[in-house]
Amino acid sequence: MPEAASFDYWILTFSAITVIVTIWMGFRSAKTSKSASDFFVAGRSVSVGWNASAISGEYLSAASFMGIAGMVMLSGYDALWYPVCYACGYLFLLLFIAGPLRRFGAYTIPDFAEGRYDSPVFRKIAVCFVLFIGFFYTMPQMKGAGTTLAYIFPGLPYWVGVAVIGAVITLNVALGGMKGITLVQAVQYWIKMFAISVPIFVLLSVYGGYGENLSVNQSAADVASPPALVQTVEPGTPQRLALPEKAPADEAWIAPFGPLTTKAATAAGLSPEESKPLSLLYTFSLIVALVCGTAGLPHILVRFYTNPDGVAAKKTTMWVMILIGVFYVFPPVFGVLGRNFLPELYAATGSKGPDKVVLELPILIREKYGILGSILSGITCAGAFAAFMSTFSGLLVSMTSALAHDVYGRMLRPNSTPAQRMAMFKWCAILIGGVSVILGALVEPLEINFMVGQAFAIAAASYFPLLFMSVWWRGMTMKGAAVGMLTGGLSALVAATLVNASTLALDKGPMGRLFAGFGGMNDFWKEYPLLRILAEQPAIWSVPLAIGLMIVVSKATKKTIPEDIRMKMLVLHAPEKLGLKQEYIEEHQGMGH
């Protein structure tokens, strides 16, 4: 039961309103989504403004809302690569993939894989990664849910929060489908934007500006050249609280190649000079994962099919970049303020650690302004709910579509009626929701943002090469695409899982006992820090591996290039005005899916 002393009704009220509005909208729009086409891509009738808000709403997950702030607080500058690449990855999507994919016309990536290579077999292979990436991505959302509920109800076990939120969202998706979700996602973007920005403006007006708070952390250059320090530190610079022992030192925190990228090298006992090239490698690999991964996320790509045409798809991407770019300026500010004013979070781990800085920081002004602190903390909690609910809903729709539409509708029961498929959609949602809750309950000791980064790395090594090469190289064959995607994606998946398992083995709680078998790997990582970095951030080798294999195998199987490849490429690239655009699945044409 919650401890009455620290229970805050304001926080509960704001969070409850967010949840109730989300569910109400889901149920309300469930009434208007009738056909399977409504369910899968919202009848393809969503305007640019709505769609851009909805994509942003779906994309800004618990990692963006809570995880980035937590990671910036914990690791400093190095963590900034996450928000920047989360936002800028869309540029890659825009430059190389968004337009052609929309012109080709298909519901999902597996649809594209099948249509591009005329191969139902390839569809079955491609559909696996919707689930692989999806589950990796849902784990951190579940951690966000567990952390937030444990904050609102002090004393509530982490796993209960995960189970409650998982059940609520699963029910919502099972009843509403994606048409409901589009509206809900769009509204949730604006909730998140409001919830991250308003508390920051208030906090900065109380505690001093972004730059001022950052200037409290002295870099090596500041120490070496005191005059510069005198120039920049104004009188009245915020006085921060004392940092606990576990917090990284200023120099490491504010400078590039800090605690995040040097972790493996530090554990191996390397000197700062020796570890610097490894840190550069880590940074590069992280950039590749995030930039390429954005362009390969199944739950985001499926939204491009809700644009009326390729031009709208491009405009939507532009707006998404603006909407999420503005958003991503704010979370690092929470991290900076958290380091100065909530340093006690450094000493805690799991759901009590820095991942909750966004939720807890506004409470600090309660001392000065009373109830305003509670209201602002209520607002950030509402934003956190919007964050993990929207992303988990989107992932659930994508994964459920993959199961209901592909595995059931095409592989197991190709002759099923639309009514049967609709029923199966609901059961699949429940199944996937259940698995997500179990996985989410396991990952409390891992950082939210770190896990999302891994999901990006897997997407970068599987779907990104598939889409990029299929759109731009006519020499690709189905075998080449399959071998490259499977090898790249699976090797990234295995590498990331090994790192997570060995990290979980270090936990002092129940997870440490559960994963104790992987404890020995940590000695191996200490011996070989380079391998640890390559496993933790696999994109730098797995993306080229996937693309390389695609080229080599495609060359070797040249004879199996689809016969009508020229026409396929024309459909992908020719302006829609020429009338070459084809819709891949049209229910009203009697497809029977």
Next chain:
Amino acid sequence: MILKKAPEISLGGVARSLLHLSPMSHQNPDHDDFIHSEEFLHHLMRRQLRLSIACAAAFLILLFGLPVANYLAPDFMAQRVGGFTLTWLILGVLFFPFVWIIARIFITRSMALEEAEVLLAAEGNEKRKA
């Protein structure tokens, strides 16, 4: 301009393969035209790719250049600008508008490119008919 022999592929055929429709569902349109030619496709893809690569290069140079600058000139990147270190200001704040500008340029140019391609296709078809 060398006009190659008309391709063997028909729009109807592709529509069928893409749509998995029965051969009865679509009639073959005229597929001997310029729009369906290898020449047009090659031209189309090359121009699109050139634009995308130019924009990507501008983005990637800054994106990968920043860690290199941090590596090679740490003191320069650590100088203070309004309380921020220079590198923090670039990465945490200025990077976003930079990318918006690239995106804006790309979208304007690619839409102009599409218009030009539609015209080119129409002209090519006329020529071929003549």
